[in-house]
Amino acid sequence: MIEVHHLNASRSRRITWMLEELGLPYDVVTYQRDPVTNLAPPSLKAIHPLGKAPVLRDRGKVFIESGAIIDYLLRQYGAGRFMPAPDAVEYDRYVELLHYAEGSAMLPLLLKLYVGRLGEAGAPLHPRIEGEIQNHLGWLDSELAGRDYFVGSGLTGADVQLSFVAQIAARFAGREAFPNLTAFADRIEARPAYQRAMARSGA
Ligand SMILES: N[C@@H](CCC(=O)N[C@@H](CS)C(=O)NCC(=O)O)C(=O)O
DSSP, X not given: OEEEEEETTSTTHHHHHHHHHHTOOEEEEEEOOOTTTOOOOGGGGGTOTTOOSXXXXXXXXXXXXXXXXXXXXXXXXXXXXXXXXXXXXTHHHHHHHHHHIXXXXXXXXXXXXXXXXXXXXXXXXHHHHHHHHHHHHHHHHHHTTTOSSSSSSSOOHHHHHHHHHHHHHHHHHOTTTSHHHHHHHHHHHTSHXXXXXXXXXXX
């Protein structure tokens, strides 16, 4: 049985959601963040030394990195669903966005979170961070103009990866700032598979 190691209020929600979209059976092992530090409990290191979520265990192997986990699940169990065929014109865009979510888009959002904790000491960095947030979220918002999903006409693994960015965008910048991203976040949250995942592993 596939096992997902899930941390509350975290990016690992993408993996339980992807599993629900695929209709695969899985077990969830849930960890709770420390209420003071917001960090994962040390027990998460028992499954992988980094102690980060998500971690997936399947067929005796342990996988980290949500983008790599989504790629693995779709290759193993997707039977062509939720990704373009490797020889399709949209495949390269799919791979690009699958990596882009964690490789680029999350960075300024995480910097805002961490530098914000420095108070006044972090002030010199705020303009650069805000500029990069506008740059990345503005680009993603424009990519969604006139379309429901980032690649082709239906949901792909790239949308699952970018879902967390869209959800944070609405939270950090307000629902009006990036309207296409907000509509995208609303669209994915309305999906029955997403709702099943949240009911199972917590929103
Ligand atoms: N790029 C990784 C990020 C993994 C990561 O940093 N996860 C966070 C949760 S969103 C975590 O485990 N934080 C707990 C901690 O750092 O103690 C992925 O997408 O899987």
